[in-house]
Amino acid sequence: MASQFAVTGLTKTYGSNVVVDQLDLEIEQGEFLVLLGPSGCGKTTTLRCLAGLETPQGGSISFGGRQVFDASTKTDVPAHKRNIGMVFQSYALWPHMTVRDNIRYPLKVRKLKQAIADGAVEKAAEMVDCGALLDRYPSQLSGGQQQRVAVARGLVAQPDLVLFDEPLSNLDARLRDQVRSQIHQLHQSLGFTAVFVTHDQAEAFALADRIAIMKSGKIEQYDAPEHVFENPVSEYVAAFIGMGNRLELRRGHDGWITSANDIIDLSNAVVRDQADEGNAAVARFRPDDVQMHASMDDVPAGNVALHAELVTYEYAGRHFDVLVKTGTEQLSLRAGAAEHSATLRASAPGTPMVISFSPSSLRVYAHPDGARVTVPELVAPGVGDRS
Numbered sequence: 001m002a003s004q005f006a007v008t009g010l011t012k013t014y015g016s017n018v019v020v021d022q023l024d025l026e027i028e029q030g031e032f033l034v035l036l037g038p039s040g041c042g043k044t045t046t047l048r049c050l051a052g053l054e055t056p057q058g059g060s061i062s063f064g065g066r067q068v069f070d071a072s073t074k075t076d077v078p079a080h081k082r083n084i085g086m087v088f089q090s091y092a093l094w095p096h097m098t099v100r101d102n103i104r105y106p107l108k109v110r111k112l113k114q115a116i117a118d119g120a121v122e123k124a125a126e127m128v129d130c131g132a133l134l135d136r137y138p139s140q141l142s143g144g145q146q147q148r149v150a151v152a153r154g155l156v157a158q159p160d161l162v163l164f165d166e167p168l169s170n171l172d173a174r175l176r177d178q179v180r181s182q183i184h185q186l187h188q189s190l191g192f193t194a195v196f197v198t199h200d201q202a203e204a205f206a207l208a209d210r211i212a213i214m215k216s217g218k219i220e221q222y223d224a225p226e227h228v229f230e231n232p233v234s235e236y237v238a239a240f241i242g243m244g245n246r247l248e249l250r251r252g253h254d255g256w257i258t259s260a261n262d263i264i265d266l267s268n269a270v271v272r273d274q275a276d277e278g279n280a281a282v283a284r285f286r287p288d289d290v291q292m293h294a295s296m297d298d299v300p301a302g303n304v305a306l307h308a309e310l311v312t313y314e315y316a317g318r319h320f321d322v323l324v325k326t327g328t329e330q331l332s333l334r335a336g337a338a339e340h341s342a343t344l345r346a347s348a349p350g351t352p353m354v355i356s357f358s359p360s361s362l363r364v365y366a367h368p369d370g371a372r373v374t375v376p377e378l379v380a381p382g383v384g385d386r387s
């Protein structure tokens with residue numbers, strides 16, 4: 001299927017600051033795209049360019065084959081003619097208007113009188129469970145209700161594209177989950193096309209058909225959530241999507257050596273070849289892929305085992321979040337409460353322990369440039385015993 005929405009070479013600068021840098025993106029009809037990245041990487045600016053609220057210095061944007069922006073031909077369709085719906089971080093409802101008038105506003109601007117007559121406002125309010133609130137003012141609503149009204153206002157005119165700029169980040173945790181789920185259900189039932197900006201990886205994984213991870217005004221990876229989760233293309237992406245554990249490895253005679261002088265034997269030929277190109281690598285992996293043991297005897301066959309010492313732990317119900325130190329590095333892990341509660345509660349900081357993980361949970365990147373160097377199938381049968 002041809003891309004319904006295409007962004008090519010989009011560039012936006014403020015003075016000498018390149019905020020969006022030759023960015024390419026294509027979005028299919030009905031797709032829910034999440035733009036994920038840290039604060040300041042250019043997400044809002046990208047959305048504002050799509051909406052026609054900023055004039056980029058370079059590139060082009062087309063909606064359904066229609067050019068709405070092109071720097072070379074100086075095409076720039078104004079915002080109100082792009083048929084876009086927007087939902088912002090702060091609710092941005094007009095305080096002097098009732099809920100009804102707020103939701104009706106995009107229909108009035110577009111002069112969609114028939115839709116108003118046909119009850120589009122009431123239907124949109126109903127859709128976000130705010131049908132009973134139509135005559136209230138925003139100040140008489142909770143934060144969650146206000147943001148749901150904002151979602152109704154963003155969708156009421158059935159825009160070609162709905163832009164969401166961190167719409168959940170001002171809500172407390174419980175409401176955030178509720179409104180997120182509601183947006184997800186609305187997308188499934190209405191099938192609108194969306195670009196949703198967030199810095200929260202859990203939100204991105206929950207909502208996205210595809211995730212675009214942004215770094216300094218560029219897209220670093222653009223993929224299905226499962227692919228991003230399993231195969232982050234760079235150390236930057238790995239770190240951003242929850243592979244918080246980082247081991248620096250240096251090349252030794254028999255394999256890769258950690259800062260604690262444990263040896264990780266990477267017998268995999270691919271790794272070995274690529275490793276020849278450099279003497280340093282970085283492994284990234286998730287805390288919930290790491291296990292904790294009282295001794296080396298308890299390590300499951302095939303796991304990589306490392307010597308560690310306890311730094312601290314926090315109780316989290318079914319599990320403990322445990323922080324340990326291996327050499328100069330700190331690693332996080334999740335230890336099942338049923339199995340480890342008694343040991344942990346009796347352990348002082350500095351207590352020696354053993355941690356292990358399956359080599360398949362590691363993603364290895366070149367150091368220092370952070371590019372992916374290998375497939376995940378590292379073979380790491382044993383442990384270098386330090387003694």
Ligand SMILES: Nc1ncnc2c1ncn2[C@@H]1O[C@H](COP(=O)(O)OP(=O)(O)O)[C@@H](O)[C@H]1O
Nearest residue numbers: 014017019037038039040041042043044045046
């Ligand atoms: N109107 C502006 N004038 C100057 N700099 C801006 C303006 N808007 C954004 N920036 C800068 O552009 C960068 C990206 O901002 P933004 O797109 O808001 O990032 P994000 O939404 O990812 O946090 C930031 O460094 C910000 O300071």
Ligand SMILES: [Mg+2]
Nearest residue numbers: 043044045165
């Ligand atoms: Mg922003």
